[in-house]
Amino acid sequence: MTRIEFWQGNIACAEGALAAGCTFFGGYPITPSTEVAEHMAAKLPKRGGAFIQMEDEIAGIASIIGASWTGARAMTATSGPGFSLMMENIGFAIMTETPCVVVNVQRGGPSTGQPTMSAQGDMLQVRFGSHGDIAIIALCPATVQEMFELTVKAFNLADKYRVPVFLMADETIGHMREKIIVPDTVERVERKPFVAGTPAFRVTDPDNIPGFPAFGTGQHVHVTGLTHDERGYPCATNPNLHMALVKRLVDKIENARDEMADYDVINPDAGQVFVAYGAPVRTVMQVMHDKKDTNIGFLRIRTVWPFPEKALAEFKNAKRFIIPEMNLGQISREIERHVCVPVRSIPKLGGELHTPEELVAVLEEKA
Protein backbone atom coordinates (compact mmCIF):
# COMPACT_ATOMS: atom_id res chain seq x y z
CA MET A 1 0.00 0.00 0.00
CA THR A 2 1.05 3.57 -0.60
CA ARG A 3 -0.33 7.00 0.16
CA ILE A 4 0.08 10.40 -1.46
CA GLU A 5 1.49 13.34 0.50
CA PHE A 6 2.49 16.92 -0.28
CA TRP A 7 5.74 17.13 1.64
CA GLN A 8 8.77 19.33 1.91
CA GLY A 9 12.02 17.58 0.93
CA ASN A 10 13.43 17.80 4.43
CA ILE A 11 10.27 16.24 5.88
CA ALA A 12 10.47 13.44 3.32
CA CYS A 13 14.06 12.85 4.45
CA ALA A 14 13.03 12.61 8.10
CA GLU A 15 10.08 10.35 7.23
CA GLY A 16 12.42 8.17 5.16
CA ALA A 17 14.69 7.83 8.19
CA LEU A 18 11.74 6.87 10.39
CA ALA A 19 10.52 4.35 7.81
CA ALA A 20 14.04 2.90 7.69
CA GLY A 21 13.96 2.32 11.43
CA CYS A 22 16.18 5.17 12.56
CA THR A 23 15.86 5.40 16.35
CA PHE A 24 18.49 8.03 17.15
CA PHE A 25 19.08 11.56 15.91
CA GLY A 26 21.85 13.71 17.35
CA GLY A 27 22.70 17.05 15.86
CA TYR A 28 22.64 20.80 15.88
CA PRO A 29 20.04 22.64 13.79
CA ILE A 30 21.26 24.72 10.88
CA THR A 31 19.50 26.29 7.89
CA PRO A 32 18.56 24.86 5.41
CA SER A 33 18.47 21.44 7.11
CA THR A 34 16.62 22.43 10.29
CA GLU A 35 13.28 20.85 9.35
CA VAL A 36 14.92 17.40 9.39
CA ALA A 37 15.92 17.88 13.05
CA GLU A 38 12.56 19.46 13.96
CA HIS A 39 10.62 16.59 12.48
CA MET A 40 12.81 13.96 14.14
CA ALA A 41 12.49 15.80 17.46
CA ALA A 42 8.70 15.70 17.14
CA LYS A 43 8.46 12.07 16.04
CA LEU A 44 11.31 10.04 17.51
CA PRO A 45 10.42 10.19 21.24
CA LYS A 46 6.86 9.01 20.49
CA ARG A 47 8.28 5.94 18.79
CA GLY A 48 10.66 4.99 21.55
CA GLY A 49 13.60 6.63 19.85
CA ALA A 50 15.83 9.42 21.09
CA PHE A 51 16.52 12.92 19.81
CA ILE A 52 19.36 14.95 21.27
CA GLN A 53 20.25 18.51 20.37
CA MET A 54 23.98 18.52 21.04
CA GLU A 55 26.17 21.55 21.76
CA ASP A 56 27.53 21.62 18.21
CA GLU A 57 27.97 19.50 15.10
CA ILE A 58 31.17 17.87 16.38
CA ALA A 59 29.18 16.44 19.25
CA GLY A 60 26.27 15.72 16.93
CA ILE A 61 28.21 13.26 14.82
CA ALA A 62 30.00 11.89 17.89
CA SER A 63 26.60 11.06 19.39
CA ILE A 64 25.43 9.14 16.35
CA ILE A 65 28.66 7.16 16.23
CA GLY A 66 28.05 6.11 19.84
CA ALA A 67 24.40 5.32 19.14
CA SER A 68 25.35 3.24 16.13
CA TRP A 69 27.63 1.05 18.25
CA THR A 70 24.62 0.05 20.33
CA GLY A 71 23.17 -1.35 17.09
CA ALA A 72 20.79 1.57 16.49
CA ARG A 73 20.24 3.21 13.14
CA ALA A 74 21.48 6.74 13.77
CA MET A 75 21.47 9.95 11.79
CA THR A 76 22.44 13.61 11.87
CA ALA A 77 21.59 16.47 9.51
CA THR A 78 23.50 19.65 8.81
CA SER A 79 24.70 22.11 6.20
CA GLY A 80 28.11 23.43 5.11
CA PRO A 81 29.45 25.05 8.30
CA GLY A 82 28.34 22.12 10.43
CA PHE A 83 29.63 19.68 7.84
CA SER A 84 33.10 21.23 8.09
CA LEU A 85 33.02 20.69 11.85
CA MET A 86 32.12 17.04 11.34
CA MET A 87 35.13 16.16 9.20
CA GLU A 88 37.31 14.73 11.96
CA ASN A 89 34.64 12.45 13.36
CA ILE A 90 33.63 11.38 9.86
CA GLY A 91 37.16 10.00 9.60
CA PHE A 92 36.69 8.33 12.98
CA ALA A 93 33.48 6.67 11.74
CA ILE A 94 35.29 5.47 8.61
CA MET A 95 38.27 4.11 10.57
CA THR A 96 36.03 2.39 13.13
CA GLU A 97 33.63 1.12 10.44
CA THR A 98 30.62 2.71 12.13
CA PRO A 99 27.42 2.72 10.07
CA CYS A 100 25.71 6.12 10.18
CA VAL A 101 23.83 8.53 7.95
CA VAL A 102 24.82 12.18 7.59
CA VAL A 103 22.45 14.50 5.74
CA ASN A 104 23.97 17.65 4.26
CA VAL A 105 21.38 20.04 2.83
CA GLN A 106 23.89 22.17 0.96
CA ARG A 107 23.84 25.97 1.03
CA GLY A 108 26.17 28.61 -0.38
CA GLY A 109 29.71 28.59 1.02
CA PRO A 110 32.54 29.09 1.89
CA SER A 111 32.09 29.78 5.61
CA THR A 112 28.59 30.81 6.69
CA GLY A 113 28.02 32.06 3.12
CA GLN A 114 24.37 31.98 2.06
CA PRO A 115 22.30 30.21 4.74
CA THR A 116 19.00 30.27 2.84
CA MET A 117 20.27 29.72 -0.68
CA SER A 118 21.00 26.55 -2.62
CA ALA A 119 24.39 25.11 -3.60
CA GLN A 120 26.29 21.91 -4.32
CA GLY A 121 29.60 23.19 -3.03
CA ASP A 122 30.42 20.29 -0.70
CA MET A 123 30.66 17.52 -3.28
CA LEU A 124 34.45 17.23 -3.06
CA GLN A 125 34.53 17.93 0.66
CA VAL A 126 32.32 14.90 1.28
CA ARG A 127 34.68 12.72 -0.74
CA PHE A 128 38.03 14.09 0.43
CA GLY A 129 37.37 16.39 3.39
CA SER A 130 38.41 14.05 6.17
CA HIS A 131 42.13 13.37 6.36
CA GLY A 132 43.90 10.23 5.21
CA ASP A 133 42.92 7.91 2.38
CA ILE A 134 39.20 7.31 2.64
CA ALA A 135 36.23 6.03 0.68
CA ILE A 136 32.64 6.96 1.41
CA ILE A 137 29.22 6.75 -0.22
CA ALA A 138 27.29 9.88 -1.23
CA LEU A 139 23.76 10.04 -2.67
CA CYS A 140 22.11 13.05 -4.32
CA PRO A 141 18.31 13.41 -4.47
CA ALA A 142 16.61 15.46 -7.20
CA THR A 143 12.99 15.08 -6.07
CA VAL A 144 11.11 15.01 -2.77
CA GLN A 145 10.41 11.35 -3.57
CA GLU A 146 14.15 10.72 -3.72
CA MET A 147 14.70 12.57 -0.43
CA PHE A 148 12.64 9.74 1.08
CA GLU A 149 13.96 6.86 -0.99
CA LEU A 150 17.64 7.76 -0.88
CA THR A 151 17.48 8.29 2.90
CA VAL A 152 16.18 4.73 3.23
CA LYS A 153 18.90 3.57 0.86
CA ALA A 154 21.54 5.47 2.83
CA PHE A 155 20.72 3.48 5.98
CA ASN A 156 20.87 0.20 4.08
CA LEU A 157 24.21 1.04 2.46
CA ALA A 158 25.63 2.25 5.79
CA ASP A 159 24.68 -0.98 7.53
CA LYS A 160 25.81 -3.19 4.66
CA TYR A 161 29.21 -1.56 4.14
CA ARG A 162 29.78 -0.26 7.68
CA VAL A 163 30.63 3.24 6.52
CA PRO A 164 29.14 6.72 6.91
CA VAL A 165 26.72 7.36 4.06
CA PHE A 166 25.94 10.93 3.02
CA LEU A 167 22.68 12.26 1.67
CA MET A 168 24.06 15.26 -0.23
CA ALA A 169 20.88 17.23 -0.79
CA ASP A 170 20.61 20.92 -1.62
CA GLU A 171 18.40 23.74 -0.38
CA THR A 172 16.31 23.59 -3.56
CA ILE A 173 15.13 20.02 -2.99
CA GLY A 174 15.25 20.24 0.82
CA HIS A 175 12.88 23.17 1.02
CA MET A 176 10.45 22.62 -1.83
CA ARG A 177 7.16 20.85 -1.34
CA GLU A 178 5.87 18.44 -3.95
CA LYS A 179 3.92 15.27 -4.45
CA ILE A 180 5.36 12.12 -2.96
CA ILE A 181 4.09 8.55 -2.95
CA VAL A 182 4.89 7.11 0.46
CA PRO A 183 5.17 3.33 0.81
CA ASP A 184 3.89 1.56 3.94
CA THR A 185 7.08 -0.44 4.30
CA VAL A 186 10.62 -0.17 2.99
CA GLU A 187 13.40 -2.67 2.33
CA ARG A 188 15.81 -3.16 5.20
CA VAL A 189 19.36 -4.51 4.89
CA GLU A 190 20.84 -5.60 8.23
CA ARG A 191 24.44 -5.39 9.40
CA LYS A 192 26.48 -8.52 8.87
CA PRO A 193 26.06 -10.72 11.97
CA PHE A 194 29.01 -11.16 14.29
CA VAL A 195 30.44 -14.57 15.13
CA ALA A 196 30.67 -14.65 18.93
CA GLY A 197 34.11 -15.18 20.35
CA THR A 198 36.03 -14.11 17.23
CA PRO A 199 38.17 -10.95 17.01
CA ALA A 200 36.00 -7.85 16.65
CA PHE A 201 37.37 -6.72 13.27
CA ARG A 202 38.19 -10.08 11.71
CA VAL A 203 37.31 -10.23 8.02
CA THR A 204 36.65 -13.59 6.40
CA ASP A 205 34.55 -12.62 3.37
CA PRO A 206 35.85 -11.27 0.03
CA ASP A 207 33.63 -8.19 0.52
CA ASN A 208 36.12 -6.96 3.17
CA ILE A 209 33.30 -6.26 5.65
CA PRO A 210 33.54 -7.58 9.22
CA GLY A 211 30.51 -8.67 11.26
CA PHE A 212 29.13 -6.09 13.67
CA PRO A 213 29.56 -6.79 17.41
CA ALA A 214 27.05 -4.33 18.90
CA PHE A 215 27.70 -3.03 22.40
CA GLY A 216 25.69 -4.90 24.98
CA THR A 217 25.70 -8.23 23.16
CA GLY A 218 28.43 -9.71 25.34
CA GLN A 219 31.47 -9.07 23.14
CA HIS A 220 34.55 -7.28 24.40
CA VAL A 221 35.09 -4.68 21.69
CA HIS A 222 37.79 -2.04 21.57
CA VAL A 223 36.95 0.78 19.15
CA THR A 224 39.72 3.21 18.22
CA GLY A 225 40.62 5.67 15.50
CA LEU A 226 44.22 4.53 15.78
CA THR A 227 45.40 1.94 13.30
CA HIS A 228 44.27 -1.33 14.86
CA ASP A 229 44.66 -5.05 14.45
CA GLU A 230 41.75 -7.42 13.95
CA ARG A 231 41.05 -7.39 17.68
CA GLY A 232 40.61 -3.61 17.49
CA TYR A 233 43.73 -2.98 19.56
CA PRO A 234 45.99 -0.06 18.58
CA CYS A 235 49.02 -1.03 16.52
CA ALA A 236 50.11 2.22 14.96
CA THR A 237 53.71 1.54 13.88
CA ASN A 238 53.39 -1.61 11.78
CA PRO A 239 53.60 -0.43 8.14
CA ASN A 240 52.08 -3.59 6.66
CA LEU A 241 49.18 -3.60 9.08
CA HIS A 242 48.36 0.06 8.34
CA MET A 243 48.57 -0.53 4.59
CA ALA A 244 46.32 -3.57 4.82
CA LEU A 245 43.74 -1.83 7.02
CA VAL A 246 43.41 1.36 4.98
CA LYS A 247 43.43 -0.62 1.73
CA ARG A 248 40.62 -2.81 3.05
CA LEU A 249 38.53 0.19 4.19
CA VAL A 250 38.88 1.78 0.75
CA ASP A 251 38.47 -1.47 -1.20
CA LYS A 252 35.25 -2.48 0.54
CA ILE A 253 33.65 0.63 -0.99
CA GLU A 254 35.55 1.07 -4.26
CA ASN A 255 35.29 -2.61 -5.24
CA ALA A 256 31.51 -2.44 -4.81
CA ARG A 257 31.07 0.64 -7.00
CA ASP A 258 29.14 -1.23 -9.70
CA GLU A 259 26.82 -2.73 -7.13
CA MET A 260 26.13 0.71 -5.64
CA ALA A 261 25.87 2.56 -8.96
CA ASP A 262 22.49 4.26 -9.30
CA TYR A 263 21.89 6.26 -12.46
CA ASP A 264 19.63 6.64 -15.50
CA VAL A 265 20.91 6.71 -19.08
CA ILE A 266 18.64 8.63 -21.48
CA ASN A 267 19.37 8.72 -25.24
CA PRO A 268 22.67 6.77 -25.14
CA ASP A 269 23.38 7.46 -28.84
CA ALA A 270 23.39 11.23 -28.35
CA GLY A 271 26.25 13.51 -29.31
CA GLN A 272 25.72 16.09 -26.57
CA VAL A 273 25.31 14.57 -23.13
CA PHE A 274 24.21 16.28 -19.93
CA VAL A 275 25.42 14.85 -16.64
CA ALA A 276 23.66 16.05 -13.49
CA TYR A 277 22.85 15.17 -9.88
CA GLY A 278 20.65 16.92 -7.34
CA ALA A 279 18.54 19.96 -8.22
CA PRO A 280 20.08 20.69 -11.69
CA VAL A 281 18.58 17.33 -12.77
CA ARG A 282 15.24 19.13 -12.80
CA THR A 283 16.41 21.76 -15.25
CA VAL A 284 17.99 19.16 -17.54
CA MET A 285 14.75 17.14 -17.50
CA GLN A 286 12.82 20.25 -18.50
CA VAL A 287 15.19 20.87 -21.42
CA MET A 288 14.97 17.20 -22.50
CA HIS A 289 11.17 17.42 -22.35
CA ASP A 290 10.99 20.68 -24.29
CA LYS A 291 13.56 19.76 -26.96
CA LYS A 292 12.51 16.14 -27.62
CA ASP A 293 15.84 15.62 -29.43
CA THR A 294 17.47 12.18 -29.34
CA ASN A 295 20.82 13.82 -30.03
CA ILE A 296 20.70 15.21 -26.49
CA GLY A 297 21.65 12.59 -23.92
CA PHE A 298 21.35 12.64 -20.16
CA LEU A 299 23.19 10.77 -17.44
CA ARG A 300 21.23 11.31 -14.25
CA ILE A 301 23.29 10.26 -11.23
CA ARG A 302 21.97 9.40 -7.77
CA THR A 303 25.08 7.73 -6.32
CA VAL A 304 27.75 10.36 -6.91
CA TRP A 305 30.40 8.65 -4.74
CA PRO A 306 31.76 6.17 -5.58
CA PHE A 307 31.50 7.83 -8.97
CA PRO A 308 29.78 5.53 -11.54
CA GLU A 309 32.43 6.02 -14.21
CA LYS A 310 31.20 3.11 -16.34
CA ALA A 311 27.98 5.02 -16.96
CA LEU A 312 29.90 7.57 -19.02
CA ALA A 313 31.03 4.82 -21.40
CA GLU A 314 27.41 4.02 -22.23
CA PHE A 315 27.34 7.19 -24.32
CA LYS A 316 29.45 5.80 -27.14
CA ASN A 317 28.83 8.65 -29.59
CA ALA A 318 29.31 11.43 -27.09
CA LYS A 319 31.14 14.40 -28.55
CA ARG A 320 30.75 16.55 -25.50
CA PHE A 321 29.65 16.18 -21.89
CA ILE A 322 27.80 19.16 -20.38
CA ILE A 323 27.75 19.41 -16.59
CA PRO A 324 25.47 21.94 -14.85
CA GLU A 325 26.40 22.17 -11.17
CA MET A 326 25.66 24.67 -8.41
CA ASN A 327 29.40 24.97 -7.74
CA LEU A 328 32.44 25.86 -9.85
CA GLY A 329 32.65 22.46 -11.54
CA GLN A 330 33.45 19.95 -8.80
CA ILE A 331 32.12 16.80 -10.45
CA SER A 332 33.14 18.04 -13.92
CA ARG A 333 36.72 17.38 -12.90
CA GLU A 334 35.87 13.82 -11.97
CA ILE A 335 34.24 13.35 -15.38
CA GLU A 336 37.27 14.82 -17.17
CA ARG A 337 39.34 12.00 -15.64
CA HIS A 338 37.21 9.37 -17.36
CA VAL A 339 36.45 10.67 -20.86
CA CYS A 340 38.45 11.68 -23.91
CA VAL A 341 35.98 14.21 -25.34
CA PRO A 342 35.50 17.83 -24.17
CA VAL A 343 33.76 18.42 -20.85
CA ARG A 344 31.78 21.66 -20.67
CA SER A 345 31.09 22.71 -17.10
CA ILE A 346 28.14 25.05 -16.45
CA PRO A 347 29.05 26.39 -13.04
CA LYS A 348 26.52 28.47 -11.14
CA LEU A 349 26.94 30.17 -7.79
CA GLY A 350 24.60 32.55 -6.00
CA GLY A 351 21.93 30.19 -4.79
CA GLU A 352 19.58 29.87 -7.75
CA LEU A 353 18.96 26.80 -9.84
CA HIS A 354 20.07 26.87 -13.51
CA THR A 355 17.23 27.96 -15.79
CA PRO A 356 16.30 25.92 -18.88
CA GLU A 357 17.39 28.89 -21.02
CA GLU A 358 20.89 28.78 -19.56
CA LEU A 359 21.28 25.12 -20.52
CA VAL A 360 19.80 25.61 -23.99
CA ALA A 361 22.29 28.42 -24.62
CA VAL A 362 25.15 26.02 -23.96
CA LEU A 363 23.60 23.32 -26.17
CA GLU A 364 23.47 25.80 -29.02
CA GLU A 365 26.95 27.25 -28.65
CA LYS A 366 29.37 26.53 -31.50
CA ALA A 367 31.98 23.89 -30.80
Added chain:
Amino acid sequence: MRNEIRFSGFGGQGIILSAVILGRAAVMYDNKFAVQTQVYGPEARGGASMSQVVIDDDQILYPKVAVPDIYVIMSQEGFEKYGASAQVSAVMLIDSTLVHSRPKCRCIEIPATGQAKASLKVIVANIVMLGALVAATHVVSEESLKKAILDSVPKGTEDLNLKAMQLGLELGKQS
Protein backbone atom coordinates in the same frame (compact mmCIF):
# COMPACT_ATOMS: atom_id res chain seq x y z
CA MET B 1 -1.74 22.93 -18.49
CA ARG B 2 0.80 24.62 -16.23
CA ASN B 3 -0.17 27.45 -13.88
CA GLU B 4 2.43 29.47 -12.02
CA ILE B 5 1.00 31.30 -9.01
CA ARG B 6 2.87 33.84 -6.89
CA PHE B 7 1.70 34.93 -3.43
CA SER B 8 3.14 37.97 -1.70
CA GLY B 9 2.31 40.02 1.37
CA PHE B 10 3.96 40.76 4.68
CA GLY B 11 5.28 38.25 7.21
CA GLY B 12 2.45 37.07 9.45
CA GLN B 13 -0.40 37.21 6.93
CA GLY B 14 -0.08 33.53 6.13
CA ILE B 15 1.36 33.98 2.66
CA ILE B 16 3.42 30.78 2.84
CA LEU B 17 0.50 28.82 4.30
CA SER B 18 -1.75 30.02 1.46
CA ALA B 19 0.69 28.60 -1.08
CA VAL B 20 1.02 25.33 0.83
CA ILE B 21 -2.78 24.96 1.04
CA LEU B 22 -3.15 25.60 -2.69
CA GLY B 23 -0.42 23.09 -3.58
CA ARG B 24 -1.92 20.57 -1.20
CA ALA B 25 -5.39 20.98 -2.75
CA ALA B 26 -3.95 20.30 -6.21
CA VAL B 27 -1.89 17.26 -5.19
CA MET B 28 -4.05 15.57 -2.57
CA TYR B 29 -7.54 16.22 -3.91
CA ASP B 30 -7.37 17.27 -7.56
CA ASN B 31 -4.99 14.48 -8.59
CA LYS B 32 -2.60 17.01 -10.11
CA PHE B 33 1.05 17.79 -9.58
CA ALA B 34 2.30 20.82 -7.66
CA VAL B 35 5.55 22.27 -6.40
CA GLN B 36 5.61 24.96 -3.72
CA THR B 37 8.69 27.08 -3.07
CA GLN B 38 9.28 30.15 -0.97
CA VAL B 39 11.76 32.90 -0.26
CA TYR B 40 13.61 32.00 2.93
CA GLY B 41 15.54 35.23 3.45
CA PRO B 42 15.47 37.08 6.77
CA GLU B 43 13.35 39.78 5.10
CA ALA B 44 10.46 37.28 5.20
CA ARG B 45 9.97 38.12 8.88
CA GLY B 46 7.94 41.34 8.92
CA GLY B 47 9.02 42.46 5.46
CA ALA B 48 7.75 41.25 2.11
CA SER B 49 7.05 37.52 2.16
CA MET B 50 6.77 35.53 -1.07
CA SER B 51 5.82 31.99 -2.01
CA GLN B 52 5.12 30.37 -5.36
CA VAL B 53 3.22 27.34 -6.55
CA VAL B 54 3.43 25.51 -9.87
CA ILE B 55 0.36 23.40 -10.67
CA ASP B 56 0.38 21.04 -13.64
CA ASP B 57 -1.58 18.07 -14.95
CA ASP B 58 1.74 16.37 -15.66
CA GLN B 59 4.83 15.80 -13.57
CA ILE B 60 6.66 19.04 -12.84
CA LEU B 61 10.26 19.02 -14.02
CA TYR B 62 11.72 22.52 -13.60
CA PRO B 63 10.30 23.42 -10.17
CA LYS B 64 10.76 27.18 -10.14
CA VAL B 65 8.38 29.84 -11.33
CA ALA B 66 9.79 31.82 -14.25
CA VAL B 67 6.89 34.07 -15.23
CA PRO B 68 3.83 33.84 -12.96
CA ASP B 69 0.46 33.90 -14.71
CA ILE B 70 -1.50 34.38 -11.49
CA TYR B 71 -0.67 36.72 -8.61
CA VAL B 72 -2.16 37.05 -5.13
CA ILE B 73 -0.85 40.27 -3.57
CA MET B 74 -1.68 41.26 0.00
CA SER B 75 0.62 44.20 0.82
CA GLN B 76 1.89 47.35 -0.87
CA GLU B 77 5.53 46.33 -0.33
CA GLY B 78 4.72 42.88 -1.70
CA PHE B 79 3.25 44.51 -4.79
CA GLU B 80 6.30 46.69 -5.33
CA LYS B 81 8.79 43.89 -4.80
CA TYR B 82 7.00 40.89 -6.33
CA GLY B 83 3.95 42.15 -8.27
CA ALA B 84 4.85 45.32 -10.15
CA SER B 85 6.64 43.45 -12.95
CA ALA B 86 3.66 41.22 -13.80
CA GLN B 87 3.26 40.57 -17.53
CA VAL B 88 0.19 42.04 -19.21
CA SER B 89 -1.41 38.63 -19.78
CA ALA B 90 -1.35 37.75 -16.06
CA VAL B 91 -4.24 37.91 -13.59
CA MET B 92 -3.66 39.61 -10.26
CA LEU B 93 -5.86 39.35 -7.19
CA ILE B 94 -5.18 42.27 -4.91
CA ASP B 95 -6.19 42.80 -1.30
CA SER B 96 -7.66 46.22 -2.02
CA THR B 97 -7.76 47.09 1.68
CA LEU B 98 -3.96 47.13 1.82
CA VAL B 99 -2.62 47.61 -1.71
CA HIS B 100 -3.13 50.99 -3.40
CA SER B 101 -1.11 50.37 -6.57
CA ARG B 102 -2.66 48.61 -9.57
CA PRO B 103 -0.86 46.44 -12.14
CA LYS B 104 -0.92 46.68 -15.93
CA CYS B 105 -2.52 43.24 -16.13
CA ARG B 106 -6.10 42.21 -15.36
CA CYS B 107 -6.70 43.09 -11.72
CA ILE B 108 -9.30 41.63 -9.39
CA GLU B 109 -9.83 43.75 -6.31
CA ILE B 110 -10.79 41.79 -3.20
CA PRO B 111 -11.22 43.79 0.04
CA ALA B 112 -10.10 40.70 1.97
CA THR B 113 -8.53 42.31 5.03
CA GLY B 114 -11.35 44.86 5.42
CA GLN B 115 -14.12 42.29 5.08
CA ALA B 116 -12.34 39.71 7.22
CA LYS B 117 -11.90 42.32 9.95
CA ALA B 118 -15.54 43.42 9.71
CA SER B 119 -17.30 40.06 9.66
CA LEU B 120 -14.75 37.39 10.74
CA LYS B 121 -11.21 37.93 12.02
CA VAL B 122 -8.36 39.69 10.26
CA ILE B 123 -6.17 36.56 10.61
CA VAL B 124 -8.23 34.74 7.93
CA ALA B 125 -7.77 37.40 5.23
CA ASN B 126 -5.40 35.01 3.44
CA ILE B 127 -8.13 32.35 3.30
CA VAL B 128 -10.55 34.94 1.87
CA MET B 129 -7.96 35.59 -0.85
CA LEU B 130 -7.61 31.84 -1.51
CA GLY B 131 -11.38 31.52 -1.94
CA ALA B 132 -11.41 34.47 -4.33
CA LEU B 133 -8.45 33.01 -6.24
CA VAL B 134 -10.23 29.71 -6.78
CA ALA B 135 -13.52 31.39 -7.76
CA ALA B 136 -11.75 33.61 -10.28
CA THR B 137 -9.25 31.17 -11.80
CA HIS B 138 -10.39 27.58 -10.99
CA VAL B 139 -6.74 26.50 -10.55
CA VAL B 140 -8.11 23.91 -8.10
CA SER B 141 -11.70 22.89 -7.37
CA GLU B 142 -13.67 24.49 -4.53
CA GLU B 143 -14.09 21.12 -2.85
CA SER B 144 -10.35 20.41 -2.95
CA LEU B 145 -9.57 23.84 -1.55
CA LYS B 146 -11.99 23.22 1.31
CA LYS B 147 -10.38 19.89 2.17
CA ALA B 148 -6.87 21.33 2.01
CA ILE B 149 -7.88 24.21 4.28
CA LEU B 150 -9.36 21.79 6.81
CA ASP B 151 -6.12 19.75 6.71
CA SER B 152 -4.00 22.80 7.37
CA VAL B 153 -5.68 25.09 9.90
CA PRO B 154 -5.50 24.72 13.70
CA LYS B 155 -8.19 22.67 15.43
CA GLY B 156 -11.08 24.83 16.61
CA THR B 157 -10.72 27.30 13.74
CA GLU B 158 -12.33 25.17 11.02
CA ASP B 159 -15.64 27.09 10.95
CA LEU B 160 -13.94 30.46 10.91
CA ASN B 161 -11.72 29.41 8.02
CA LEU B 162 -14.54 27.86 6.02
CA LYS B 163 -16.55 31.07 6.42
CA ALA B 164 -13.53 32.98 5.19
CA MET B 165 -13.24 30.68 2.19
CA GLN B 166 -16.96 31.12 1.44
CA LEU B 167 -16.63 34.91 1.68
CA GLY B 168 -13.69 34.76 -0.71
CA LEU B 169 -15.58 32.54 -3.16
CA GLU B 170 -18.44 35.06 -3.23
CA LEU B 171 -16.15 38.06 -3.63
CA GLY B 172 -14.26 36.24 -6.39
CA LYS B 173 -17.43 35.32 -8.25
CA GLN B 174 -18.74 38.89 -8.14
CA SER B 175 -15.53 40.27 -9.59
